[in-house]
Amino acid sequence: MNYWNTRLKNMAEYIPGEQPDNLDEFIKLNTNENPFPPSPAVLEALRKACTPDLRRYPNPTTMKVRELFAQQNGLSADNVFVGNGSDEIFTLLFRGFVDPEGRAGFPYPSYSLYYTLAEANGIAYEKIDLDENLDVNFAGFIKKKCNLAIVANPNNPTGKGVDVKEIRAFLGKFKGLLVVDEAYVDFYGETALPLVSEFGNLVVTRSLSKSYSLAGLRVGLAVAQPAVIRGFIKLKDSYNVDRLAEAGALAALADAKNFKYSTRMVRENKEFLEEKLAEIGFQIVPSKANFIFVKHPKVAAKSIYEGLKERKILVRWFNGPVQSEYVRISVGTMMEIRTLVKELAAMV
DSSP, X not given: OTTOOHHHHHSOOOOOOOOOTTGGGSEEOSSOOOSSOOOHHHHHHHHHHOSGGGGSOOOTTOHHHHHHHHHHTTOXXXXXXXXXXXXXXXXXXXXXXXXXXXXXXXXXXXXXXXXHHHHHTTOEEEEEEOOTTSOOOTHHHHHTTOSEEEEESSOTTTOOOOOHHHHHHHHTTOOSEEEEEOTTGGGTOOOOGGGTTTOTTEEEEEESSSTTSOTTTOOEEEEOOHHHHHHHHHHSOXXXXXXXXXXXXXXXXXXXXXXXXXXXXXXXXXXHHHHHHHHTTOEEEXXXXXXXXXXXXXXXXXXXXXXXXXXTEEOBOOOSTTGGGOEEEEOOOHHHHHHHHHHHHHHO
C-alpha cells in the first residue's frame, strides 16, 4: 500500500461472487451465469481463431461485431461500441462523460460495481433509494442534480424491470446522460434501444455474458448516438477486445436459434423455481432476469445463505440496508433447481 494514492486507499472494493477452488463440488447459483453452455458455433469459432494469427493485434474497433449487432437491431455501426465487458464501458463513462466536479446517481440497491467505479475515477455519486415496491425513483436523479445516471433494467439484485415508457418520460425531463444497463434484458426483451435515435442523452449497454453464455469472454456493447460512441472509441484502450472474444461474439450473435432456445429454457426454469419456492413460503420479488430475489418470513436471509453453503450450494447474500433481508438466486439447470428446493424445504 506504500504507493497507493489517496483515491485507491479510500475507495470501496468490489467483491465478486465466491469462486471456490473446489468449484466442481458446488452448485453455483451466485453470479447470474447462464446454466447452459455457449452455442456450439461459438466453440467452433474459437477453435478456428486459435491460429498463428494470434500474434497479430485484433481489429481496434471490433467493427464486424458492431456491424452485425447494428444490422440485427435496425441501427448503424456508428451507433455501437464494443467493450471488454460492460464493466469497461462503465469505467469509460466515469472517465470521460462526467466532469470531475459533476455527480453521478445510481438506484439503491443496484449493481455495486457502479459505486466502486465512480469512486475509482474520482466521481461523486448519490444513491437514490428504490421506492417501497423496489422500483426506481426517477425523480430522485433530478432532485439530486445528477449529471450521469445509471439504471439497470432489469435491476440487479432485485430483478425488477422498468417500463420503457417511464424511461422515455424521464429522458424528456433529465438534462444529464442516462445509461440503461440491459445486461439481463434478453430474457424478457423490454429494451430501450428504440429510444436511442430520439434521445442524444441515452446510452444503452448490453452484455453477452448472460443470455449468450459468454461470461468468460468479456464482451459488452454500448448503443448511443454517433457522437457519444465516438467518445468511447477515443477513450478506450487501443486493442480492448481480443481476437478470441471477437470471434466468439460474432458466432454467438449469428446463432439466433441457440440464443432463443437458451433464453427460453432459462425463463421456464426461473418460473418453475419461483413456483416451487412460493410453495414453501418464500416471498419473491417479480423478476425479469435470470435470477430471483427472495426472502422467507421465518428464516433470516444470511442463515439461508450460510446453510446452503454448508450444503455445497452457493447463492448471493448482500450485507446492507434492504438487500440483507433477501438472497439472490441465479437460475440453474432443472437438476440444480430441484436440489436447491429440496435443501431449502428442509431449512425452512
